[in-house]
Amino acid sequence: MLVERIEHKWIAAFQRTFSLCNVQAGEIVAIVSETQSRRVNVDLARLALEAMGARPFEINIPSPVLSAPVPVRSTGATHALQQLGPVVAAMARASFIVDCTVEGMLHAPELPVIMKGADGNVPRLLMVSNEHPEILERTVPDPALEASVRSAMRALRQSRSMQVTSDAGTQLHIDLQAAVVGGVWGFCPKPGMVSHWPAGLALAFPKAGSVNGSLVMAPGDVNLTFKSYLRDTITLTIENDAITQIEGTGVDADMMRGYYQAWEDLEGHRAAYAVSHVGYGLNPQARWDAMTFYDKRDCNGTELRAFAGNFLYSTGANEVAGRHTLGHFDLPMRGCTIALDGQVVVNRGALV
Structure with a gap:
């Protein structure tokens, strides 16, 4: 320790x-x-x-x-x-x-x-x-990260849609029109700037009703709310932003269902099931396997949101869509292909 x-x-x-x-x-x-x-x-x-x-x-x-x-x-x-x-x-x-x-x-x-x-x-x-x-x-910030993140943010702002696929079976369509785009590179030299350390990712907060399809999380993908790597496959069906089905037979799926249900029971609505933000990691210093080396109390998992080439899907509060909840999942996934208006920016987990 x-x-x-x-x-x-x-x-x-x-x-x-x-x-x-x-x-x-x-x-x-x-x-x-x-x-x-x-x-x-x-x-x-x-x-x-x-x-x-x-x-x-x-x-x-x-x-x-x-x-x-x-x-x-x-x-x-x-x-x-x-x-x-x-x-x-x-x-x-x-x-x-x-x-x-x-x-x-x-x-x-x-x-x-x-x-x-x-x-x-x-x-x-x-x-x-x-x-x-x-x-x-x-993960001390690299000044070169700023140019990478700014470029990804421009691409997100200029695109009408994001398509995410994977060999595991993911088929997800995201309408980026009217989405709010953000990004962090780990430092903030000018007044009014906000950033976090570790960093290195670009995100979009979609408007309501913008996300549809299926998200298939494979073993080795990450549930950062639980600070754990998946051992089993979980298939999420997403309709008009909200997860409507959580399919899987292992303990990973059971725990996810239970946590979502707790927020639904507490808040009386299903905002916790809906998309918060989507994006991808750009930091070559950040490691997918980093949580393996630390006790849970030593690790907050921010590094894993930023490892280069991950697709980050998050559920919970989204002010752009008018949703507020304390229930939140950050789910970095490996091996995904991400296309913006048909232009591939991440190919099977590798930055293009």
Whole structure:
């Protein structure tokens, strides 16, 4: 088991990443965490910022009371801030924010207000994923990732449709018209930018009624909400965005059915079954097999969202489609072919 302690090499990794974020001497930086955050990452961030001559301050908030009868994982939407006005105001006045909350602030309800800034200041925010520092060390952002991700984002914006197929049997059609496109390359040097580390993927949030077909997950594909590799085949039938059938005889399918059912029972609707976002990974540093080497507590799985050539299918909240839920699955898949308006961009899991 890896030890969580201060290592000079990890301070250096944080410094390299913060340098890409254009952190300057004298800059005021907010480090935001909660009581269940991985404390070593908070300390590494502070030490790295101090070594760079920045002026960091810490905001630590009690982790919120559980709001659901099942564990909430992999949402990218922390509820730790609880709309606390002084906390939101302090973050809005920092020029750089290091987000060390457990789930991250990418989809937090307070983020739009924070990113508007205050007093003429517009912050930039880097979410440090809740990973062991060794994972962060291996995935320090490569400046070349920006061009790759921007190119993929342009392709998604300019396309009307995405077609996903695989030898396992996937046949999925996604209408990209009116979709909102995003992407992250692991650093944020300009005001108003938001990114996360590890990174390296491009995504589209489709409008309502845009996704139809079948998604066949094969052994070795990944369920990041459960932090597990599939042992069995699962076939998902998708009609007008929503999963209508989950076919499979093994424990993987049983666990997926059970988790979805828990959210349906709790919320009284089926938003958790519907598509959140689709996209593909572009990071050659990120590894599909990375979870093999870490205990579950050491790994948040963000690296596996970004490994080069994966098709990432996610279900749950999608503001573009007007759906809100805490139930969420991130499902990176290998061996898929992805075509945008007929142009292949990923061929059987390999970037074109």
